[in-house]
Amino acid sequence: MEVEVWAAAGVEMDKFDFFMANLQGQIFEDTKRAYGEAGFQRWRNPIYQGRMKNPDAHAKITGQCGDTMEMFLKFENNCVMDASFVTDGCGSSSVCGSFAAEMALRKTPDELTDITGEAILDKIGTFPEGEAHCAYLAAETLQKSLQIYMRRQTGVSRVNSGKYPHNQ
C-alpha cells in the first residue's frame, strides 16, 4: 500500500516537473522573441544591479508608469569607473537599467550625454515596443545623475578657487 502511495506521488511529481519545465521553456522562448538574445541574457542576469556605497552621483526618478529607477555613478579621472542601477520595475526596466549602467562605464561626462533612450534601445537591439518607456526612464535617470555629478564638480571647483566661501 505504502509503495503504491509513493509511486503515485512520484508520478504526480514527474507530471509537475514536466509541466514546470515546459512552462519555463515557453516563458524563455517568449522572452527571447521579445528582447532578442542579448536582452534575454540580461533579463536572466541583470548585471550592474545594486546600490553603490559612496557614489559620486545618485539619482532616483519615478516614471509615469509608477516604477522607480535609481542610478549610481562613481568617477575616476573624469571617467565613469563604476555604475549601477536599482529598480522596482518590471523585467524590461531591469534590462534597460543594466544596459544603461554598462554603457556609462569608462565614459566622460560629455560622452555620457549621448546615452539616450534611443541609444539604449539600439544597444539592446530588440525590445517590446510598448515598453520603450523603460529605456527612456533609465536614460533620464542616468542623465539626472550626471547633472548631479556636474553640479557637485562645479561646487568643488568654486570652493577650491576660494571665490565662493559660502559653499564651504
Ligand code: FES
Ligand atoms: Fe515602468 Fe518598465 S514598466 S519602467
